[in-house]
Amino acid sequence: MSEYIHYGCLNIYITDISNNQDALRRTWKPKFTLRSHFERDPGLAFHPVEPVLVTASEDHTLKMWNLQKTAPTKKSASLDVEPIYTFRAHQGAVLSVHQRLLSCSGDGTVRLWDASNTKPALATFHNKEFGVPSSVDLVCSDPAYMVTSFTSGQIGLFNMETQQLVLNLESTAETGTPCQINRVLSHPTLPITITAEEDRHIKFFDNNTGKLIHSMVAHLDAVTSLAVDPNGLYLMSGSHDCSIRLWNLETKTCIQEFTAHRKKNDESIHDVAFHPSKAYIASAGADALAKVFV
Structure with a gap:
């Protein structure tokens, strides 16, 4: 029996969104192509300052890309970008990655990396009580903490230094x-x-109390990914319904929707991201493409 190996590809799309609220309402055009992963890319994140992207893959690796190091391709007007680092340590698929290289994996761990080198992870977090982590993020209002979701449906705030659970968010408050x-x-x-x-829901929780403060049906299929713009005004969501939606966070209303990825094995969009300081937006899909709007 032959083995099927999927070769990942990342397409970059460009516009300027830094100080223009209407800049998101446009047709995107491809700018770069990134190729290296051997499986689909379920996660991505931008460097907070530099034009650098990190992708997470089911090939057990993280890869770092410099969007300024490009080479013209022979068959199209787009530019190729080669990875500058490959981070290896996870024994399972890498499911999520944060700008400070905080990643979680199907091997049941969350790992903290030094983005300046390819040495082993600085720290490895395990929580056998909650199970396998499905996503992780640093708490922006207090970087000493991280928030992690688990395949069990639980969400916890953890102290990065002690690795202890600080608060359990009430993820089952609405349905039980x-x-x-x-x-x-x-x-x-x-x-x-x-x-x-x-x-199909997007939910909002208070980090001080753990209480659910808002819940909404956001897509026609599972909501797979989220990103908030650097100013905290807009929320971007991706779904297996093949759409990306832009939301006004104050009113919780959808102000824009566009199709980004085709379905493959009943899955579509795996991740979306805003660059913290530069005009980049990214999405990664089951169709082997990650499209970055810059």
């Missing part, structure tokens, strides 16, 4: 039963955690 959480996100300016859930 846990739901698969595909993405957990810390708001950049407020003590709020936002989750993307398999039952």
Whole structure:
């Protein structure tokens, strides 16, 4: 029996969103192509200052890309980008990655990396009580903490130094039963955690109390990914319904929707991201493409 190996590809799309609220309402055009992963890319994150992208893959690796180091391709007008680092240590698929190289994996661990080199992880976190982590983010209002979701449907705030659980968010408050959480996100300016859930919902939690403060049906299929713009005004969500939606966080209303990835094996969009300081937006899909809008 022959073995099927999927060769990942990342396409980059460009525009300027830094000081223009209407800049998100446009047709995107490809700028770069990134190729190296041997499996689909379920996660990505930008460097907070530099034009650098990190992708997480089911080939057990993280890869770092410099978007300024490009070479013209022979068959198209786009530019190729080669990875500058490959980070290896996870024994399972890498499911999520944060700008400070905080990653979680199907091997049951969360790992903290030094982005300046390819040495082993600085720290490895285990939580056997909650199970396998599905997503992780640093708490922006207090970087000493991280928020992690688990395949069990639970969400916890953890102290990075002691690796201890500080607060259990009430993820089952609305239905009484846990739901698969595909993405957990810390708001950049407020003590709020936002989750993307398999039952089509996006939920908002208070980091001080753990209470659910808002819940909404956001897509026609599972919500897989979330990102908030650097100013904390807009939320971007991706779904297996093949759409990316842009939300006004104050009113919780959808202000824009566009199709980004085709379905493959009943899956579509795996991750979305805003660059913290430069005009980049990214999405990664089951179709082997990660599209970055810059």
